[in-house]
Amino acid sequence: MSAPELIADGSAFHSSAVDNFATDNFSLTARLPGNELGRTGVLSTPHGDIRTPAFIAVGTKATVKAVLPESMLELGAQAVLANAYHLYLQPGPELIDEVGGLGKFMNWSGPTFTDSGGFQVMSLGAGFKKVLAMNATTVQADDVIAEGKTRLAHVDDDGVTFKSHLDGSRHRFTPEVSMQIQHQLGADIIFAFDELTTLMNTRSYQESSLERTRLWALRCVAEHRRLTEIRADRPYQALFGVIQGAQYEDLRRKAAQDLGRMGFDGFGIGGALEKENLGTIVRWVNEELPENKPRHLLGISEPDDIFIAVQNGIDTFDCVSPSRVARNGALYSLDGRFNVTNSRYRRDLAPISDDCDCYTCANYSRAYLNHLFKAKEMISCTLATIHNERFIVKLVDDIRRSI
């Protein structure tokens, strides 16, 4: 479906029946042979199509850090994901609404996503980022805070109270508020407000949290419908529900069934994902979700994770890792990730990765990158990010072509 068609179709979604509310914005184009879940497709948005599987670059504060939008386009990024919490604090959703929405504001003409602020419930709250997708731990507690950090978010059944990390001011997010902000930001694909737990939480906390997220999902759908009708002149924004449930099969399957019936346009899979169980957890969820809806894996993109995710039916995913890691001097190559700051690259005139077609590899050596990082030159972040983003985009392109 082309963009104008989809906008025209928007009116069709204003019917009152929840089940008919969602868009028909996704079409499957191929399946991974001998595999029930893996597939390719096209996800249509008012700002263009996304060929899936696709890596969605993260630009939290309406910028992929250190890189121009033009460079992102050039390296093949299909869409960008920003963050409602961060843009709410700065510069404020009213401003972005006024100037014509996120894409226009940041000069990105392609598709855009916004995350709901749900991630910040965890990252500013319990704050143990380490248990997101990495090593599990046997310690279980419901109120652990990373050492040396002050808790900035408190959850209750109605919503979350945040203390701004910028100036300490208090803010309140509810499912409705998140929807309102995301409608003002105007991204093509927005996410339901959810609570992100960690692997540290107890089973009983996971259960009550999941129920909270389910009720929030219902409220998000209702508020999204209301706002969509009010703002019927705008391009339709697709709403994705977020499946939580941590490492528990019954909770994951139940969440997928529950949200699968709520009339979302697509789904995000989020929360505590033990790296070793990533494929299994994604499979549980995708076996339950409606097949004709896009599935986004939130916050995952290490190369090995990408293969597993796509095999198990993921269509899109986003991740800060390629850009964050790049800014810290870690670069992807065919032989794995390495730190260019290591002294052994001081005189290495080879490009970062053999067989990479990115701007950085075409023009610069490891030795030069090593120097730029050592000298703390800003361009180091730019060149390294361009490479890592291209590396992941190309990897996913290659996977898509092979399906």
Place this chain on the structure above:
RNA sequence: GGCAGGUUGCCCGAGUGGCCAAAGGGAGCUGACUGUAAAUCAGCCGCGCAAGCUACGGGAGUUCGAAUCUCUCACCUGCCA
């Protein structure tokens, strides 16, 4: 020429009798980073596997014990001639 101050590990710099192989930075080395409180964070950082050795400008002393006190030499920095 006189008076005063100074010389500490790769660099800057704290330390003025034992708790000093010597604070803290920086540099160097390594690691981490998965819906971004991140151009961030963490560890190592005289030699030796160790017992131990060598170290606070050089040398000589005082003391059970000196980076710390005394003498002397060298160099540096102020101010006065």
